[in-house]
Amino acid sequence: MAFLKRTILVTGSSTGIGEACALSLDRSGHRVFAGVRRPEDGERLASQSSNRFRWIALDVTDEAGVREAVRTMRHALGEGRGLDGVVNNAGIAVAAPLETVSLEAFQHQFEVNVFGLLRVTQHVLPLIRLAPPGRIVNIGSIAGRVASPMLGAYCASKFAVEAMSDTLRLEVKGEGIQVSLIEPGVVFTPIWEKSMAAAESNEAQMSPEGRARYADLTSAVRRLATHPRRPGVAPEVVARAVVHALTATHPRTRYLIGRDARIRNLLRLLPDRWHDRIVQAAVARLAARAKKP
Ligand SMILES: NC(=O)c1ccc[n+]([C@@H]2O[C@H](COP(=O)([O-])OP(=O)(O)OC[C@H]3O[C@@H](n4cnc5c(N)ncnc54)[C@H](OP(=O)(O)O)[C@@H]3O)[C@@H](O)[C@H]2O)c1
Numbered sequence: 001m002a003f004l005k006r007t008i009l010v011t012g013s014s015t016g017i018g019e020a021c022a023l024s025l026d027r028s029g030h031r032v033f034a035g036v037r038r039p040e041d042g043e044r045l046a047s048q049s050s051n052r053f054r055w056i057a058l059d060v061t062d063e064a065g066v067r068e069a070v071r072t073m074r075h076a077l078g079e080g081r082g083l084d085g086v087v088n089n090a091g092i093a094v095a096a097p098l099e100t101v102s103l104e105a106f107q108h109q110f111e112v113n114v115f116g117l118l119r120v121t122q123h124v125l126p127l128i129r130l131a132p133p134g135r136i137v138n139i140g141s142i143a144g145r146v147a148s149p150m151l152g153a154y155c156a157s158k159f160a161v162e163a164m165s166d167t168l169r170l171e172v173k174g175e176g177i178q179v180s181l182i183e184p185g186v187v188f189t190p191i192w193e194k195s196m197a198a199a200e201s202n203e204a205q206m207s208p209e210g211r212a213r214y215a216d217l218t219s220a221v222r223r224l225a226t227h228p229r230r231p232g233v234a235p236e237v238v239a240r241a242v243v244h245a246l247t248a249t250h251p252r253t254r255y256l257i258g259r260d261a262r263i264r265n266l267l268r269l270l271p272d273r274w275h276d277r278i279v280q281a282a283v284a285r286l287a288a289r290a291k292k293p
Helices: 016-027 039-046 063-077 103-129 152-175 191-204 208-213 215-226 235-247 259-267 272-291
Strands: 007-010 031-036 054-057 085-088 135-139 178-184 254-257
Touching: 007 016, 016 031, 016 039, 016 235, 031 039, 031 063, 039 054, 054 063, 063 103, 085 103, 085 235, 103 135, 103 152, 135 152, 135 235, 152 178, 178 235, 191 215, 208 215, 215 272, 235 254, 254 259
Parallel strands: 007 031, 007 085, 031 054, 085 135, 135 178, 178 254
Antiparallel strands: none
């Protein structure tokens, strides 16, 4: 199967991991449908890609839009031809303490990362069945294994993606469809800048007491998200794992990516109180560094 050219849908292709996946699949000779929310992002990607490449308008929270995107792919593929795989990548990160995060922001976190992933999967499965054996690659996170302060909404969404990936893998295995879960640690993409912008607007709505209570946590997370020398990997590293999951004869069920993800995964094995102490010490260190001019 490794040598076959596949037809793949990638959601959230405008930037970061999705962009790296779409471009690297295209460069490896595969046929890519790249889901984007803005035509200008699609045109920019198309200008760097082969003539096999096609962008499609796809907001994963929009039921009618997802139906329309599937109709467009069905038409482009031709009668009776299917999709070899989907990369469920579209995602956002809400950063706010659980006490102060708005229910609206928490719900939106799930709308994109959880219900959006489910909606796309449900709509593309019939197309994937037309081109057996299919592949479903979900972009999870180490945050789906280990929760962090300030990222309660995001971690909850990625814990849900873990459970959904495990369930789906068991449900569709009989048909030869393989489900893989990608679990990166920090990846250098715009997600953190975007999430910091949202975090600032949450902070602006907090009371002065609330702001003071969570000041250390907020500055620690901000430092971790934006510091130029923070640990992490390039999106292309994640894209390599995604291509493996889509094309290898024996894809893995899970791909844990990055040194930070592996360390956090090991720390998870500690008793909760020990783990908490390590995280709290790290937060205190980051907050102290953030205070230095
Ligand atoms: N970066 C990391 O450190 C990291 C680590 C682990 C896992 N991940 C996961 O990797 C995935 C990609 O994130 P990234 O880091 O590459 O961030 P990114 O550069 O911000 O990319 C996120 C993509 O999702 C799209 N998106 C957001 N809301 C959408 C919606 N409603 N419908 C369709 N697309 C939507 C964005 O499109 P717009 O440009 O239109 O907003 C963008 O293309 C996410 O699932 C994220 O949780 C990231």
